[in-house]
Amino acid sequence: MILIMVSSSSMTLTTLVAAGFSDGKGCLLASGNTPFQQPPADLAQSTAYQACVARYALMSLSGWIPLAVPGVLFVTAGVLFFCLPVWKTRGGRGVPLQTLDHDGQILRELEHLAQVAGLSRVPRFVVDPGAVSSGAVVFGRNRRPSVCLHGALLARRSTSPERFRTVLLHEFAHIHNRDVTLTYATVALWRAFIAVVLVPYAVGYAGLVVSTFLHEPARTELVVPATTRNLLLPLFMVVLVYLARSDVLRTRELHADVTAFRWGADPHNWSSGAPHPTTGRLRRALGLFTELWHTHPRWELRRDALTNSGVLFGVSALPMGLSGAAAILINGHLGALGPEYGVVGQPLWNLVVALPPAVLITGIAGSAVARAVVHGLLTGRAVHSSLRAGLWLGAGMVLGESFLNRITISQWLAGDPVVVVLLVFVGIVFVGWVTQCARLWASVWQGRTIRPPMLLVLAVACLALSAWFWWWQSSGIVLAHIAGLWADPFGGAAPGIPGDPAGHHSSTVFAVTVVSANMGHVLAVPLMLPAVTALWVVPLLAWTTRLRVARWIPSVLLEADGVSVPGASLPRLRRVALSGLLGGGLSWIAIAAVKAYMHTWQPSPPRQGLSAALVFQGWTSAAVVAGAAVAALVASMSAEHYRLIVALIAAQFAVLAGYSGLFLLSATDGCIPTLTTFSSTCGWRPLAIWRAFQLPLSGILVLATAVATIAAALVAAAWRPRARHVISAPHRKLVLNRWVVGVLCTGAVGITTALLIVPAPAAAHPNIEVKNPTLSAKIQATQVVAWYSHGGQDLLLRHRNVVNRLGVLASEAKRSADGDAVLLSGLRPVCVEFGRIAQDAGDYFPAPAPQIRPAWQKFIALESQVSHDCLRGLDRNEIYKIVAALKKVRQATIAANSVGAVVDAISRDRP
Incomplete structure (x- = not known):
């Protein structure tokens, strides 16, 4: 139902696009971007983009389409919902029970069964005399349900009373479980969606595809993949919704069976209609596949669900x-x-x-x-x-x-x-x-x-x-x-950065810039760091509780034989903490080794330069992540049931411990001679180190989560721990656990809060021009066409219209006795319009193709000069300036024609 409501608006917009409206991707293409990316913040706030969206992107419809289409769906579905009961009883298929039950005996039996089921109201009963199956069906809504009894069921009521009782209790279970309203509301909504959205979408988009193939065959290769998926989308949604509906109905039937069985229905009735079980793998697989499309589960499954x-x-x-x-x-x-x-x-x-x-x-x-x-x-x-x-x-x-x-x-x-x-x-x-x-x-x-x-x-x-x-x-x-x-946003060439020590560590600098550029996409999500913290802090809190018999477990289960009591296999927190300390200790050693090695580059004075800072940042961050990976592996091998949980806890604990070593050794740089790297004097510099490693720490926390999950998966696939690694409730040291959990949670929440609240400094990365991947000829040609159709062509047409107005004004001046006066009086609006065209063209998107840019820039410059010189000549009554300005109109027209010719050529040659 959520999918239907959400997709109705977007698919209707696509249908409007097929009918001739422009979609929002056109403005994104016209700006020189690709339609599969989000517009940058500066582009989204630019005048050109907002004007384009306001004109071409259905802004006039944006106020009512998201509400109107779901509203129409609701109204249509509501009408269908109330008409479905009438439809099901059409043509004599729903004869009132009173017309067949003259003595009221059947009704009394049904009322008794409704009382057994605990129904507050007896439903309405109708009969389908022509139904040959010995079943029944409930429809309508929860407050006013109707039960349709099949004719064969009434015919066998005397010979098979238990079968009759079981079928009715099953249908009453649907009413008791409040299945009726939701089921038929979903059916009504789905049918309304097909009529209101899916059919217009399929017809409209199919027409757009046919029109494109007939009138623009050059675009065939470009649009075939996208149009194929768009045409298959309605079919996929039909299959998706049908499978989901069938699965829900099968589950509903199982719950109704269990409810009826609890009310005293005879379990043998679930065996009477069961066919012989199929043999052979192929037949069983085929049977399971066909069952996915049925609204009722197979009899073997229904029978098993009872017990x-x-x-x-x-x-x-x-x-x-x-x-x-x-x-x-x-x-x-x-x-x-x-x-x-x-x-x-x-x-x-x-x-x-x-x-x-x-x-x-x-x-x-x-x-x-x-x-x-x-x-x-x-x-x-x-x-x-x-x-x-x-x-x-x-x-x-x-x-x-x-x-x-x-x-x-x-x-x-x-x-x-x-x-x-x-x-x-x-x-x-x-x-x-x-x-x-x-x-x-x-x-x-x-x-x-x-x-x-x-x-x-x-x-x-x-x-x-x-x-x-x-x-x-x-x-x-x-x-x-x-x-x-993802692997190389710099186009495959390692950036050259001044200060690289002897050129020996350019690969390290390059790796740092690549990882930083890609991690920036992840860290741009405000929810990422809180999610990473919650993933290991919430399960960690479980070690602060006392292990004893839980009050939420039913007493009947506690008294039953063979029922395991939860809480018997909680891993030792001490092992998890020691794994984290091991990873953090290894990080300390690796960080000290990095500082000692970098000290040998140039012991006196300490190494300076941006490249050295990048190398240090990359190696030390890698050391912390490696320590987290070791901690996750060791912790996972000590757990039996919670490998992922303990891997996350140990990895993040190792990050906290490793980062504390990195912070301490860096903040006191210069105090240990053999580890001096950047500072020549001993001192305490916590603020500078925090700002230097604020962004790397955010990336380390995310990377530690990734390596922990990978480590847990590897251990789960290859390691089987021994039973000695689990403990029972009485041996847990609760006080120590609470202290450890408190320290870890305080550190995790504190660092995450600081990273989110304290403003990050400007990225200390080298001034490198990141090269976007070369756009294909298809995408670039599409950008040019979008740029031309979403504003470029209008600007050129406005220029031609003003030129035509200028020609008409010149003709009128020739026919008039006082031609100069007529020309000068009508020239000012023309010159003002030239200036407006230049202003609007300057505010519009830059030309996306290099072949167009020179002519386009020349056109804008000439338009501006014509307007400026013409208005200045009119203000100062300098005729020679007016004449000189009007001569440039022809040059501007030539530039405009050049832009149009190049666009036409690109459009014709589009792959």
Whole structure:
């Protein structure tokens, strides 16, 4: 439903584009940027961009389209919702029960069953005499439901009373579970979406494609990939929504079966209709695939759900993949609205685009994972495979992204597939972290309900996903589109920087600048550092609780035999802390070695220069990250169930310890002769060192999170710890744990707060011109066409119109007896208009192609000179200046014609 509401506005805008309106990407192309990137802040605030958006990007419709289209959907869906009950009883398919139950015996039995089900109101009963199946169906809404009894069911009521009772209890369970309104509201909304949005979108876009292929065959190669995806998008959404609806309905049927069974329904009725089980792998696989499209689960599964609660609380692959795909589509459809209204790049808008998909994945996938973990702990069953569930979640996000023209526009595949793999990696990490953190907190929580810690876990997961989607929509899709941009944003040539020591460390300087440039994209997300901190601080707090029998566990489970009590396998915090101290100690040694080595470059005076600072910054940061990696590996090998959690804690602890060594040794530079690097005198310089390493520390914290997850994955794949590494509740040293946790949390929150509040200094990076990747001929040609159609052509037409007015004025002067007076009186508005054209052309976007720029600049300069000289001659009554100015009009016209000719040539030769 969220996907339907969000996509309705963006797909309607696309339909309007197909009908002849311009989309917001045109202004982005006209400015010389690519349509797959966010407009820079200076561009978004520029006069040219705002004027272009106001004129061409549906700004006149922006006030009502996002509200009107969902409003039309709601109205249409509401009409369908109230018409569906009437439609289901059309043509004699819904005969009132009273017409067939003359003595009222059937109605009394139904009322008795409704009383057994605890229904406050007896539903309305109708009969479908022509239905040959012995079933029933409930429809309408929760407050006024209707139950349609099939004719065969009534016919067999006397011969199979238990079957009749089971079927009715099952339908009453749907009413009791309040399934009816939501089910038919979703059906109505989906049908309204097909009629109001999908069909116009498909028809309009298909017409646009046909028109493009017929009238602009030269654009075929450029638009085929993008148009193919746009045409397949409605089909993909149909499949996505249908699969999601079928999965929800199957789950609803299982819960209704369990509810009816709890009310006393005979379990043998679930075996009577079950077919023989299929044999053979191929047939079973085919059966599982066809079941995805059915609204009712197979009988074996329904029978198992009556006695095996794991069927209801398991983590299935389908909802994980569907939620990932839907979340990416929601992110893309919301992002598509930004360029239309000129809000792209603004922090509030980035949050609006990132938050809904994060909430969706957390609410569906995260909640399912947390419920499965708690269920597994209470029943002693094996917890689901977080790797498998995470793979399906990440694969769903990749599949959804493949139908959006963000990472692939004029090409079939992403320019850098490695970046796309990050979607799968994020899915695995998300599921793994929620699984382990939920299990950790369920093991130590003693409250009366398990909901508070689970909500805390999901809130942190949602924060991390919001930061991820923020980065993905602003930078990730750009990196995925352009091959090699993440690895080398400088175009492949190492920048030459004065002061490089003997030229021996240029590769180090280059690596530092590359990493800094790419980490800048990550650190530009305000939510990133709070998310990184919360990912390890929240699970760390679990070690401050007392391990004892939790009050939220039902007493019946505690008294049952064979039920494991949560809290029996919490890792020793001492081992995790020692792993962090080991990594921090190794960082201290490596930092001291770096300082000692750099001291040998030029012992007296100490080494100075920007390149030396970059080398020191790069090596010491690498030392801290390496220490974090060692700490994560060692901690992961000491844990059995919480490898990712302890890896994150140990890695971030190692960063705090390593950075404290870096800070101490750098702030006292000059006090230890063999480690003196930059200062010639001993002193205490904390403020200068903090400012110098403020930005690197932010990047180190993010990188430590990444290396910790990788380390945990490697250990999980290759290491099996021994049982001695886990402890039971009585042996835990609670006071010491609380002191350790307090120190770590204070340091983590304090540093994160300081990094966010204290303004960062100007980046101390060399003055290097970062080269953007060379745009392809296709994109550059498209930019030229967009630049011409979104303002350039209008400016040239305005010039021609003024020239024509000047010609008409000259003709009138020739026919008049006092020609000079007529000419001078009408010349001022013409000269003023020339100046306005020059002003507007100067405010417009620069020409995106080098072939156009000389003629365009000449045109602007001549327009300005004509206006200035003409008005000055009129003010001073200097006829010779007026004549000289008018002679330049012809030169300006030649320059304007040159601009148009070059644009036409580029358009014709476009690949």
